[in-house]
Structure formats: C-alpha cells, structure tokens
Amino acid sequence: MQFVIIGAGRVGLRTARVLRDEGHEITLVERDEQRIKRAQHQDFPVIEGDGSREPVLEEAGVMDADAVGALTSDLNVNFTACMIGNHYGCRTVMRIDEAYREGIYRKYADQVDEIIYPERLGAIGAKNALLGGTIRAIADIAPSLQVVELTITEAAPVNGYTLSELQLPANATVLAFGKNNSPLEIPTEDSSLEDGDRLVVLADFDVLSEVRQLLVGETPMQAAANAGSGSSSVSTDRDTNSDTGGVN
CATH class of the missing domain: 3.30.70.1450 (Regulator of K+ conductance, C-terminal domain)
Known part of the structure; x- marks a missing residue:
C-alpha cells in the first residue's frame, strides 16, 4: 500500500518506519529542514513544503495513495490535508492533541475516517488507523x-x-x-x-x-x-x- 504522511516529527517518522517495515511505500511531507534531513538520512522520500497545500500533496503522490496520515501538531494543517486526501479518495487519519475539547473532536471526527491521539497510542496506533481493516x-x-x-x-x-x-x-x-x-x-x-x-x-x-x-x-x-x-x-x-x- 502507498501512504502519504504529513509531518516528519517523532510521531510521523516512527509511523513511517513501522509501515515501511511491513513492506508499504511511504512519502513524507515536511517543511522543517532538520526533520527533512533526518528522514532522508533514514532513506525516506520527503517532499518539502506545506502539507495543507494541494500542489504539495500532489507532488507527494496523493492521487495514487491509499491513505493520508496528517500527523503534525497543527490541527488546521491536519484537517486541510485530510480534506485534500478525501478529495482524491484516500483513507484519512488526523492527529489531534488530547488537550482539545470534546466538541472540537466531534466536529472533525465526522469528516475524516479516523482521529488519533498519539500521546496515548504512539506510532502503532497511527499505523493501525492508516491501515484500517479488520x-x-x-x-x-x-x-x-x-x-x-x-x-x-x-x-x-x-x-x-x-x-x-x-x-x-x-x-x-x-x-x-x-x-x-x-x-x-x-x-x-x-x-x-x-x-x-x-x-x-x-x-x-x-x-x-x-x-x-x-x-x-x-x-x-x-x-x-x-x-x-x-x-x-x-x-x-x-x-x-x-x-x-x-x-x-
């Protein structure tokens, strides 16, 4: 399967490693230069740019991806990336911090396939959300x-x-x-x-x-x-x- 992951911080990069270890294809989207270098050092393809912009996600291969994982700490970026992924028929997984109110959670939960709390679940939870299934x-x-x-x-x-x-x-x-x-x-x-x-x-x-x-x-x-x-x-x-x- 092919995945586009927005955010190469600890959650995004560890999720990418878990998926790659299981034989999946991963493309990361990141703006921070240090994180880009760290991901590239681990042999991940990285698209430099804003993950909430459609041209950037298109460059990352969202048209052919099975799922989009929006795993940054910015809720607006994550939600926008998921909406773009949904437009291209991808499964969408959005990171949300535990600190957000339940009302905000419910507002977004209706519009993406799955919401994760990485503070609780870590990379394995993000991976499971991206794969979906039984x-x-x-x-x-x-x-x-x-x-x-x-x-x-x-x-x-x-x-x-x-x-x-x-x-x-x-x-x-x-x-x-x-x-x-x-x-x-x-x-x-x-x-x-x-x-x-x-x-x-x-x-x-x-x-x-x-x-x-x-x-x-x-x-x-x-x-x-x-x-x-x-x-x-x-x-x-x-x-x-x-x-x-x-x-x-």
Missing part, C-alpha cells in the same frame, strides 16, 4: 507474542458461536471482547460472536494465521501471507515535542 496489531509483548484486535466478519467460521464454544489454538487466548460499536470489556462465556464484534487476543506468532482464519474468515493462504504483516514494534513514545511538519 485486524489491528496492538503490541508485540515478547519476541514471539503479539496482542491483536480482530473484528468478526460474516465469513468467519465462528460467526454465531458463543465465547464458550470458541476454541482457539493452544497458544492463543482472548483478553477482551466488545460488541459492534460498544466498548471492550472482560469477556463472558455466553457472549455471542457476530459480524462487527471485536476480540482482543494474545497469540504466539506461530498460530496467528490460524487465529485469523477462525475470527476473520481469511483463507489459509491469505492468513499465512498476512500473519507477518500484523507485526509491529511496541511504541511507548509520548510525543511531547511539537511536530510542525507543514507549518512554520
């Missing part, structure tokens, strides 16, 4: 263990089961469960699994493909190919420094 890597907690959130699909073999009937591989266990559009909570045995419900699972990498087949309905070939792409490094960064890619 599988979200939450954390690698050991060299062979990963926590993932999976969304039950209509094609899942376990659709219609209760949690007591669910039989995961030996090296996988359910940590949390959430009905469609409801918060995650501690699972109960009589909870039913239906299209759109979410399960948070701790699993060994060796059984991730089997878990994906059961809960998402991927074919064995798809699950084997995709199991590795759910991997991402634990990110505990707290982006307290200002990221101003795209603005002075």
